[in-house]
Amino acid sequence: MSRAFLIDTDTASDDAVALIMALKAADVTVAAITVVAGNVGVEQACRNALYTAELCGSNVPVFRGAEAPLLRPLEDASWFHGRDGMGDHGYPSPRRSVEPLHAADAIIKTAETYPGLVLVTLGPLTNLALALRRKPDLGKLIGRCVVMGGAPCCEGNVTPAAEFNIWCDPEAAHSVVRGRLPLELVGWQLCRGTAALNQEDIEKIKGFGTPLAHFAIECNSTARAAYLEQTGEHGISLPDPVAMSIALDQTIATSSSTHYIDVETSSALTRGMTVVDRLGVAGNNRNRSIWSDLLPQPPNAKVHWSLDVERWKDSLYRALSS
Ligand code: RIB
Numbered sequence: 001m002s003r004a005f006l007i008d009t010d011t012a013s014d015d016a017v018a019l020i021m022a023l024k025a026a027d028v029t030v031a032a033i034t035v036v037a038g039n040v041g042v043e044q045a046c047r048n049a050l051y052t053a054e055l056c057g058s059n060v061p062v063f064r065g066a067e068a069p070l071l072r073p074l075e076d077a078s079w080f081h082g083r084d085g086m087g088d089h090g091y092p093s094p095r096r097s098v099e100p101l102h103a104a105d106a107i108i109k110t111a112e113t114y115p116g117l118v119l120v121t122l123g124p125l126t127n128l129a130l131a132l133r134r135k136p137d138l139g140k141l142i143g144r145c146v147v148m149g150g151a152p153c154c155e156g157n158v159t160p161a162a163e164f165n166i167w168c169d170p171e172a173a174h175s176v177v178r179g180r181l182p183l184e185l186v187g188w189q190l191c192r193g194t195a196a197l198n199q200e201d202i203e204k205i206k207g208f209g210t211p212l213a214h215f216a217i218e219c220n221s222t223a224r225a226a227y228l229e230q231t232g233e234h235g236i237s238l239p240d241p242v243a244m245s246i247a248l249d250q251t252i253a254t255s256s257s258t259h260y261i262d263v264e265t266s267s268a269l270t271r272g273m274t275v276v277d278r279l280g281v282a283g284n285n286r287n288r289s290i291w292s293d294l295l296p297q298p299p300n301a302k303v304h305w306s307l308d309v310e311r312w313k314d315s316l317y318r319a320l321s322s
């Protein structure tokens with residue numbers, strides 16, 4: 001039976017590969033792609049999403065969303081993905097245009113059309129936060145909300161404390177974790193080390209000889225260089241495709257647990273930090289005085305702590321080899 005997905009994305013090079021994985025998945029109907037400013041400006045992200053859908057032969061409707069975070073100016077990640085977000089290879093303009101409906105309304109309309117919708121977010125959570133403002137009980141219609149974002153109990157990639165998607169619009173993330181959605185957090189730590197594509201993996205993908213395989217490696221050329229500079233690690237790190245592999249098959253995540261999580265919005269040092277109460281101390285009476293100003297909240301998200309790297313990469317290979 002086909003599952004309905006909505007993908008919210010700040011489409012740059014890793015988002016594009018995640019879109020391909022969903023659009024090529026046999027048992028998934030991508031009902032909509034909603035676009036948000038993040039990696040690049042929203043207009044460029046829309047072009048990138050439309051172009052990627054075109055490469056997959058898909059007419060999936062694409063909806064433009066927020067041009068900036070809820071309260072802050074946009075600070076993009078073109079330093080990582082390239083000016084156009086796709087490695088600056090001069091890809092042609094897409095043939096189609098976006099739909100007239102705003103992305104936040106498209107999220108609501110799609111959820112109402114497809115109850116049990118799988119919502120996958122690959123960028124800042126601005127559109128989802130706007131949708132929740134317009135429909136606070138949106139969560140009742142959502143089957144899973146898989147969020148690529150956060151650095152649960154570990155280092156960030158844009159500051160020592162925070163991962164880009166959450167850091168870019170922390171107020172939106174703060175609102176989303178309070179939105180009573182069935183949240184699953186796929187943090188940046190899951191796309192590093194052996195989960196990144198090494199040279200052997202890259203050669204394997206190139207060996208498929210398909211247009212999608214060529215595109216997936218080519219559009220991540222800038223990101224590959226930036227990843228080495230950022231972490232000292234070689235290879236192509238693909239956070240959004242890792243999150244998509246788990247959205248497509250939750251069993252690829254090998255250890256997960258549900259906790260109270262929250263997002264820092266006031267401190268410059270820890271802006272966008274995803275605070276995970278992994279030990280459950282928030283509800284501990286002995287610590288009540290410490291937490292007196294922070295009413296302990298019930299667990300509100302499932303955090304994925306590890307994944308099966310071989311199965312994640314097989315999921316990618318299936319999409320790119322067809
Ligand atoms: O931190 C990684 C995330 O930020 C990915 O979604 C990447 O596309 C950027 O949006």
Ligand code: CA
Nearest residue numbers: 010015122123
């Ligand atoms: Ca992204």
